[in-house]
Amino acid sequence: MYVLTNRFNTIAFAAARMIGPAEMLFRKRYPDLGDLVEGVPVTAPPFPKSLVERASAASGPQSVVAIECVGATAGPPGAVADFGGPVLWTEVVAVHVPSDAARRSLVMTRHANVEIDPRLVQSTPELFTPAGHSDPTAVVDATRAAAYPRATGQAFDWHSWDAVRGAANGMRLGAQSDGTRARAAAFIEMHLSTPSAQFAELAPTTTADHCDRAVFTAACEALSGSDAKSRWRPSEIAEATMSRSLALVSDDDDRRAIRVNLDRVRELARSPESFEPFKSPTRGLASAKALLLVLLRRELERIYGWDRAMTGADPETHQLALAMAGALRGVSREHWTMRSTALDDAAVGALVRGDSDTAGFEVHTGTDGELLINGVPTTSNALRL
Numbered sequence: 001m002y003v004l005t006n007r008f009n010t011i012a013f014a015a016a017r018m019i020g021p022a023e024m025l026f027r028k029r030y031p032d033l034g035d036l037v038e039g040v041p042v043t044a045p046p047f048p049k050s051l052v053e054r055a056s057a058a059s060g061p062q063s064v065v066a067i068e069c070v071g072a073t074a075g076p077p078g079a080v081a082d083f084g085g086p087v088l089w090t091e092v093v094a095v096h097v098p099s100d101a102a103r104r105s106l107v108m109t110r111h112a113n114v115e116i117d118p119r120l121v122q123s124t125p126e127l128f129t130p131a132g133h134s135d136p137t138a139v140v141d142a143t144r145a146a147a148y149p150r151a152t153g154q155a156f157d158w159h160s161w162d163a164v165r166g167a168a169n170g171m172r173l174g175a176q177s178d179g180t181r182a183r184a185a186a187f188i189e190m191h192l193s194t195p196s197a198q199f200a201e202l203a204p205t206t207t208a209d210h211c212d213r214a215v216f217t218a219a220c221e222a223l224s225g226s227d228a229k230s231r232w233r234p235s236e237i238a239e240a241t242m243s244r245s246l247a248l249v250s251d252d253d254d255r256r257a258i259r260v261n262l263d264r265v266r267e268l269a270r271s272p273e274s275f276e277p278f279k280s281p282t283r284g285l286a287s288a289k290a291l292l293l294v295l296l297r298r299e300l301e302r303i304y305g306w307d308r309a310m311t312g313a314d315p316e317t318h319q320l321a322l323a324m325a326g327a328l329r330g331v332s333r334e335h336w337t338m339r340s341t342a343l344d345d346a347a348v349g350a351l352v353r354g355d356s357d358t359a360g361f362e363v364h365t366g367t368d369g370e371l372l373i374n375g376v377p378t379t380s381n382a383l384r385l
Helices: 007-016 049-056 100-108 158-173 178-192 210-224 234-247 252-270 286-297 300-304 315-329 341-353
Strands: 002-006 064-069 080-082 092-097 121-123 363-365 371-373
Touching: 002 007, 002 049, 007 064, 007 100, 049 064, 092 100, 100 121, 158 178, 158 210, 158 300, 158 315, 158 341, 178 315, 178 341, 178 363, 178 371, 210 234, 210 252, 210 286, 210 315, 234 252, 234 286, 252 286, 286 300, 286 315, 300 315, 341 371
Parallel strands: 092 121
Antiparallel strands: 002 064, 064 092, 363 371
8 A cells, every 4th residue: 555645744754653644744744645534545556647746736746755555455546545543664665756866856865853765765657657537535445443542533642742752762862770771661661652642740769759750740741832943932941840840749848849949940041151060969859950951952962962070960860851852852853863763663553553452562671781672672773764
């Protein structure tokens, strides 16, 4: 079966490690066949001119792409079927384009969040040769029902889910000690083994870190709702974190501790030149210090490579900062070298299976201390189109 779209949506699908419905491309989507169905539109070649033009209307005829996936299409060539739930990127067999020039353009263009594998991209002009006329609005029965919450009538928040995946990836990157590995494993299992577009409170390590958990949850929510590219307002993020975290606690001492810590964060966010390395890992809330690091640097790769001698951050604070930075950008926009194919594919697989089936999602630490998902190392891998 084939998903007929354009090169821009193809890059977004590859970055997400899945092909989803139109609303999945929440940042920028170029018109294609996704407007015809609720789920994933699939068809079979040869593609009629009407469908090719529809898929490439906003970006030109040479931008049309046919993503070939495992599976049979229900219906005759040229008809559009609603496949329902997302298609795993691991089910993609080939990416077809209409000419050698289109192939060179796709392969040679560099994208920060995806590394293109030239072996997957094929010039196959015969697929795009007009073959009569077909009514593109004639949709046949779906071949697979959607497993994610939209199938039950609920609106699935793709933006928030991308942010949750980003936070989980940050947790993975910060898993450099026994304690941080245990925290990363707990966070990943809690948020990704069953589809979740909400930040649950951070899994506790002690009974005394309730304030830390509240601030972390509030900070992730505030950051995921911000646009670091077009409108970056650190003081507003600190204020939103303060308001939300105070709502998550009821004890007066907890509220006082949160105010003291986040007031200092807000102050330093306004005057970053006043920042000095943290002096003690036991002084102040780790989550508040982590938020400050994010407000000062923003990007995941910059925080990851920030010399901890310059920040004074202990491993826990550094990990929380990476998780928050991941929530800010979302996993699909992160540089491919900062991501893990194993983690991405496990998360997407859990979404496709649905929240009633957690089989096939196990996070644990290997004998060498590396974080594993289903026995596969989660070291960063090239996310190849």
